[in-house]
Amino acid sequence: MATTRRDFLRIVPSALAGASVLHPALSWAGSDEVYVPGKEGMIVRSARFLDLEMPMEVLKTWITPGPHFFVRNHMHEPSTLDASTWALTISGEVENPLALSLADLKKLESHTVINTLECAGNGRAFQQPHVPGVQWERGAVGTARFSGPRLRDLLHRAGVKSTGKHVMFRGLDEVPGKVPAFIRSIPIEKATDADTLVALEMNSAPLAKHHGFPARALVPGWIGAASCKWLTEIKVLDKEFEGNFMKPGYRFPNQPVQPGADVNPDDTHPITALSVKSIIAAPIANATLRSRAVHIQGAAWAGEADITRVDLSTDGGSTWQPVQLGREQSKYAWRLWSYSWHAPRSGEYTILSRATDSQGRAQPASAAWNPSGYLYNAIDQVKIHVET
């Protein structure tokens, strides 16, 4: 009997389990443990494809360290990627199509943007009724310092024709089965913004593989899906890219819809910038605290807008007090916040946080339901038990 690829996929794990007897480094094989070097402690939403969520107990710093930065993959990561032969092509509605090596990109002027990157589906687990997709809670978000040439400098070198209206990104993700490739586009106006990058570095180090080495798009203030990883092709189009991950994927209803209702894809628009949102990182939901002195902290962000205030309630929403916003701030980056509270007595409490931004948007009591659970941004809440 011939051995098919499917047989191979079934056989390899058991073969590796056998191999693990001979080599302790492979002792995870055949077990439910997930080992991802450099990502210890992250919440595993999926190991294949790799989807890792930041646990709230590590959200303590304005810049998220690489080991704590969430990972969202739609496909398999590139199995082989040789930086010495990798190239980024720029084609389509341009006068001079280009092919640039990593060395070429490194020679260009580098620009740095501190950006809060959030998966459009962050918070999906809280949607009611439930919707399909990775059931992220709070931690598919992180803030990093991204550096690399400006996309507009590359587009300028290629000479965008007047017909160029959208810029498409294709990465080297490996597509299983008949799954459509993860290809998306952004409007030319955002592509030529001074802060939109082809990022080569994250937190002053080359991008890690899980974050798109050797290059990724960085579309600041927008949903993470806009910032294509393992970038290899940029194509200028005369209209928005038409593919699964532009439609029906990553779209939002034009009108409010009843939770659970069907939505006509023709009555939707592509999701671009992030919403105004805050999350409570401490105390952890359902924690039992042994002191009435409670340190409450979290983060708040608003995509392309700025956070102007975060208010907190410790009585389930009856009264609100402004929190102390962290000193560190930058356009597109979250603000950390904190609040010291003395619980009046032992008991159960519900803590709520509500962010407001420079566009006058405030977090709603309940998020706008949509069939894929995008942009969940309801007022955050955690229940705690104080026991002294």
Added chain:
Amino acid sequence: MLRRREFHVLVAFCAAIFCGLFGFVWTTRVSAQSADLPPGPIQSKVQTACMECHDARIIVQQRLSKKAWTKEVDKMIKWGAVVDPKDRDAFIDYLSLNFPPDKPPEPMPRVSAKK
């Protein structure tokens, strides 16, 4: 042409030799194994069809109505999941029964520390 058993032994042997000689760790790979799907008459077929491309965790964390599961199964068939047409309804029933909207959330593991 290799028989399946011979192939299995060959892969195990090659993996063992390779790992032993080179101290090899799949540094950017993660466990392809995953949480088991609950028992049921169609469990092994669901496991085979779905795990071809992804982890069982992506299934066990869903909490969906039968209508939503029907959409998901049909989407996955369109995207290449090999499901015998006569098994489609059983797939939907199995998933709807085991991962309904009112089931408590599934606790997810953490990435393990290096051993």
